[in-house]
Amino acid sequence: MRKLVALAAVVVLAVGACTSEPEVPKQGDPGRAAAGPAGTLRVLAGSELQDLEPMLGEIQRATGVSLELTYTGTLDGVERVYTGAAAKEADAIWFSSNRYLELHGDAVGRTSTQTKVMASPVVLGVRTAQAAELGWDTRRPTWKEIAEAGAAGRFTYGMTNPAASNSGFSALVAAASALADAGSAITGDQVREVGPRLAAFFKGQALTAGSSGWLADAFTRRTDVSGLINYESVLLSMKAKGADITLVHPSDGVVTADYPLTLLAGVSTEVRDRYQRVVDYLRTDDVQRGIVERTNRRPVVAAAAPADRFVGPLVELPFPVRLDIADALIAAYLNNLRRAPRTLYVLDLSGSMAGERIAKLKAAMTALTGADTSLSGRFSRFANREQVLLVPFSTRPMAVQRYDVPAEGPEAELARIRAAVEALKVGGDTAIYEGLATAYAEARKLIAADPSRFTTIVLLTDGVRTTGRDLEAFRSVVGGSPIPVFPVLFGESVVAEMDEVARMTGGRVFDGRSGSLQDVFKEIRGYQ
Numbered sequence: 001m002r003k004l005v006a007l008a009a010v011v012v013l014a015v016g017a018c019t020s021e022p023e024v025p026k027q028g029d030p031g032r033a034a035a036g037p038a039g040t041l042r043v044l045a046g047s048e049l050q051d052l053e054p055m056l057g058e059i060q061r062a063t064g065v066s067l068e069l070t071y072t073g074t075l076d077g078v079e080r081v082y083t084g085a086a087a088k089e090a091d092a093i094w095f096s097s098n099r100y101l102e103l104h105g106d107a108v109g110r111t112s113t114q115t116k117v118m119a120s121p122v123v124l125g126v127r128t129a130q131a132a133e134l135g136w137d138t139r140r141p142t143w144k145e146i147a148e149a150g151a152a153g154r155f156t157y158g159m160t161n162p163a164a165s166n167s168g169f170s171a172l173v174a175a176a177s178a179l180a181d182a183g184s185a186i187t188g189d190q191v192r193e194v195g196p197r198l199a200a201f202f203k204g205q206a207l208t209a210g211s212s213g214w215l216a217d218a219f220t221r222r223t224d225v226s227g228l229i230n231y232e233s234v235l236l237s238m239k240a241k242g243a244d245i246t247l248v249h250p251s252d253g254v255v256t257a258d259y260p261l262t263l264l265a266g267v268s269t270e271v272r273d274r275y276q277r278v279v280d281y282l283r284t285d286d287v288q289r290g291i292v293e294r295t296n297r298r299p300v301v302a303a304a305a306p307a308d309r310f311v312g313p314l315v316e317l318p319f320p321v322r323l324d325i326a327d328a329l330i331a332a333y334l335n336n337l338r339r340a341p342r343t344l345y346v347l348d349l350s351g352s353m354a355g356e357r358i359a360k361l362k363a364a365m366t367a368l369t370g371a372d373t374s375l376s377g378r379f380s381r382f383a384n385r386e387q388v389l390l391v392p393f394s395t396r397p398m399a400v401q402r403y404d405v406p407a408e409g410p411e412a413e414l415a416r417i418r419a420a421v422e423a424l425k426v427g428g429d430t431a432i433y434e435g436l437a438t439a440y441a442e443a444r445k446l447i448a449a450d451p452s453r454f455t456t457i458v459l460l461t462d463g464v465r466t467t468g469r470d471l472e473a474f475r476s477v478v479g480g481s482p483i484p485v486f487p488v489l490f491g492e493s494v495v496a497e498m499d500e501v502a503r504m505t506g507g508r509v510f511d512g513r514s515g516s517l518q519d520v521f522k523e524i525r526g527y528q
Helices: 047-063 074-082 128-134 143-151 166-179 188-193 195-202 212-221 232-240 269-282 285-295 323-337 356-371 411-422 432-449 471-478 495-505 517-527
Strands: 009-011 039-046 065-072 092-094 111-116 118-127 157-160 205-209 227-231 245-248 260-264 314-316 341-348 387-393 401-404 454-461 485-489
Touching (some): 047 212, 065 074, 118 166, 118 285, 128 245, 157 212, 188 323, 212 227, 212 232, 227 232, 260 269, 341 432, 356 517, 432 454, 454 495, 454 517, 485 517
Parallel strands (some): 039 065, 341 387
Antiparallel strands (some): 118 227, 118 245, 387 401
16 A cells, blocks of 8 residues: 555664664663762753653662753743753753754754663554444554544544644654655655645544643543543553553554653763763663653663563654654644634733733733744744634623634734733722633533534633632533633632632643743643
């Protein structure tokens, strides 16, 4: 059917693809993995690496190096590296993959040595009964078969937003390459040609998220979604916790995260020594086995590979070789291919929002209209085909404002949103749950008219409810048909109540109290 298997690298992912790296000493070798002078290695890392935190003490005891991890989103991390900002606060980076970073010409010379530590392909987890019904429990389907099942309504799935998470971007690259029958790295013409097939594939997407971990948790709460696309490691961990899912590895290929711990250019000899001690330790046999047991990621050292845990060999699909093609894939997903989003912003305009607070709110909302031209800003603006609703409130809810961003030429509608945001004025009390109830009523009316969209609500309030219905009264509004609410902690927000709003609606709390509210609003876009 296709030449891809002959042209792509067939990789036995149980041991990784690390042949270009030096031989690693075995556990107990007193050489490079031995402890040395105490010191710190500052690492800018992807948030998914938080599951390695229990190992940090062990790393320090074995090597003398204190590994300090600071977490960042994928696009923000990439931008900080190629602009040089990362080098001001970190010695190394540790993302799930460097492939997208390496497409940026400005990144050349910003990084130095990189060492792959572990690996995890992006595959499917399908509820066991559904996998049996589709026949995927006994054979590996192609991406075309997966797309056809999704388009026909036989298979629904969750997937992270490719603009926010590497697992979603990896799935997008894999599906596009396979559906285009590319044979090699996908071209710009093929991105355009494969659009209708990708759009059919995304008809099956019923759940989105900005992180792989949150997606897994949301899936466990959603009995109406039959599968999810995620890292194999996440899916295996879900199974270990009792999830009744079958792992499905597409027969025509995957894209794999290889987690390269990467030294930034220009560091001192002492920092380079600390880095080398850490990576040598991480690649020893016993530590690799520990990584497998703790995280379900595949080892990159052959001797550490368990015989019965991982499916292989797998075809590794080619990654785009040009930045404009990778960006075109992301833009196509956001603006044309996925189910169109519907977002409602419930905005506190009470008197306590006066001054700096309303200025921060306006700046954060304006950034989403295209004013933020950074890498992450470009991919977080309101998308073509998106419905945007402003639900301001103070003593009582104000008139709901609706904006429909067109499929082509969105600039005029984005300008209208900017003008509406700039015109917001503060004053009055804080009827938080009246504002949320109004948003729920409006959202349900729109869902009834058009259920095809992803519908989410963002709540920003800087204080406590002072008038109107309370949390318990709002609980009855939610009932048995929750719409995800993403509360943003700001000012004197009541954390416990915001946590409960997120829990009861299937949303997530974001903290805008100490950092940039603009960054928080961009992060939320990954969940919409």
